[in-house]
Amino acid sequence: MDANQKEIEVNGRKVVLIEAGSGAPLVYLHGFADVHGVAGELLPFHRGLAQGRRLIAPAHPACNGSTEFRQGNKIEDFLFHYCEVFDALGLDRFALAGHCAGGWIAAEYAVRHPERVTHLALIGACGLFVSGEHIGDIFMNAQADRGTSFAPLRQMLFSSGSAPLALRYYPDGRGETDEELRRYGMLRFGSAIGFKPPYFYSWPLVERLYRAAMPSVVIWGAEDRMVPVAHGRTYAERLGKASGLKLIAGAGHAVHLEKPDEVLANMKPLLGA
Numbered sequence: 001m002d003a004n005q006k007e008i009e010v011n012g013r014k015v016v017l018i019e020a021g022s023g024a025p026l027v028y029l030h031g032f033a034d035v036h037g038v039a040g041e042l043l044p045f046h047r048g049l050a051q052g053r054r055l056i057a058p059a060h061p062a063c064n065g066s067t068e069f070r071q072g073n074k075i076e077d078f079l080f081h082y083c084e085v086f087d088a089l090g091l092d093r094f095a096l097a098g099h100c101a102g103g104w105i106a107a108e109y110a111v112r113h114p115e116r117v118t119h120l121a122l123i124g125a126c127g128l129f130v131s132g133e134h135i136g137d138i139f140m141n142a143q144a145d146r147g148t149s150f151a152p153l154r155q156m157l158f159s160s161g162s163a164p165l166a167l168r169y170y171p172d173g174r175g176e177t178d179e180e181l182r183r184y185g186m187l188r189f190g191s192a193i194g195f196k197p198p199y200f201y202s203w204p205l206v207e208r209l210y211r212a213a214m215p216s217v218v219i220w221g222a223e224d225r226m227v228p229v230a231h232g233r234t235y236a237e238r239l240g241k242a243s244g245l246k247l248i249a250g251a252g253h254a255v256h257l258e259k260p261d262e263v264l265a266n267m268k269p270l271l272g273a
Contacts, residue, residue, distance in 0.1 A: 024118075029099070056089065068192075108205060125227065138187075150170045217267055218232050
């Protein structure tokens with residue numbers, strides 16, 4: 001399957017995006033261990049999403065070449081940014097999926113513009129405050145242990161810090177320059193949206209989830225050590241038409257990279273073949 005990376009300009013800002021496939025539009029908003037967050041190309045999970053659909057995967061501001069915001073670092077700023085991006089792409093109604101911080105943005109967009117979102121898929125999404133179930137400190141763990149080891153970060157994002165996939169994208173020491181820059185850009189974006197208290201969540205979102213009345217699915221790695229499974233249960237209980245929480249055994253926060261076929265299988269009833 002051919003994938004096309006291109007740039008568009010939105011209100012003076014460059015937005016890098018990757019498109020693949022054809023059919024009804026599906027927008028995918030990425031997280032840390034993800035396309036644009038560390039990988040420069042679509043991975044097996046994303047290519048699966050593009051089967052029978054037009055997949056559109058924009059890079060968040062500061063990520064993978066997209067222009068960083070010079071002012072504004074609240075969730076509302078990024079939501080307005082994506083309103084402009086979707087308008088520039090001519091998207092009226094579309095399916096929306098997101099992982100991690102991208103899932104948070106997807107949920108916030110869906111409760112504000114339910115008339116535009118046909119289906120919603122959240123994978124390991126942050127965005128909620130759940131008492132006693134705190135989101136892991138990605139910034140603390142992004143600091144190399146003893147100057148070279150990223151084992152704590154790998155352990156947070158994957159089911160095992162020694163798994164080949166974890167070592168591939170978060171190697172100890174210095175990795176490939178392009179991947180290092182993508183990781184750095186994603187951390188800058190993450191710090192803009194989630195570093196200041198409240199940490200990676202907004203208080204009002206949980207009470208607004210009922211407004212997202214489109215068919216939705218919530219998927220979580222059973223061993224997620226960044227966003228606890230309790231957050232997935234809360235999303236599944238509060239969204240208007242969620243099909244329950246789909247837990248994937250043997251997977252961590254990057255469940256869509258570790259178990260792409262299982263995640264796609266859980267999304268098929270929602271998005272179709």
